[in-house]
Amino acid sequence: MDDDPLAGTRILVIGGDREAAESLRAQLSAAGSPSVDLVPGVELVAAQAAAAQPQVVISLGDTDPDAVRARLDPLGLDAGPPVVALAELVPDGR
Numbered sequence: 001m002d003d004d005p006l007a008g009t010r011i012l013v014i015g016g017d018r019e020a021a022e023s024l025r026a027q028l029s030a031a032g033s034p035s036v037d038l039v040p041g042v043e044l045v046a047a048q049a050a051a052a053q054p055q056v057v058i059s060l061g062d063t064d065p066d067a068v069r070a071r072l073d074p075l076g077l078d079a080g081p082p083v084v085a086l087a088e089l090v091p092d093g094r
Contacts, residue, residue: 004031004032006028006031006033006056007031007033008033008034009034009055009056010033010034010053010054010055011028011033011035011036011054011055011057012036012037012038012045012048012049012054012057012081013025013028013036013039013057013059013060014038014039014040014042014045014058014060014063015040015061015063016040016060016063017060017061017062018038018040020060020061021040021060022038024060024086025038035052035054037052041063042063042064042067042068042071045057045071046071046072049080049081054081055081056081056082057080057083057084058083058085058086058089059083059084059086060086061085061086061087065083069083
């Protein structure tokens with residue numbers, strides 16, 4: 001993540017691969033993200049997002065971003081934070 005555009009951004013990382021989530025949290029924290037919360041599954045994302053108030057949600061490869069969006073914004077009002085697949089941010093997966 002060269003010159004990380006997410007520096008200074010509150011982030012929620014969702015996905016069941018704990019090792020990958022912890023690694024990403026360390027990288028984002030080192031790049032200047034003040035808050036990086038981890039959520040293991042889609043069923044917990046709404047409650048954690050309400051508590052953490054992230055500015056962006058990053059879904060790991062094992063989590064469907066559309067399913068996350070549906071949990072965060074069930075009425076489709078574009079009211080929640082943007083949900084981005086990690087693969088969109090880092091094409092090589094690192």
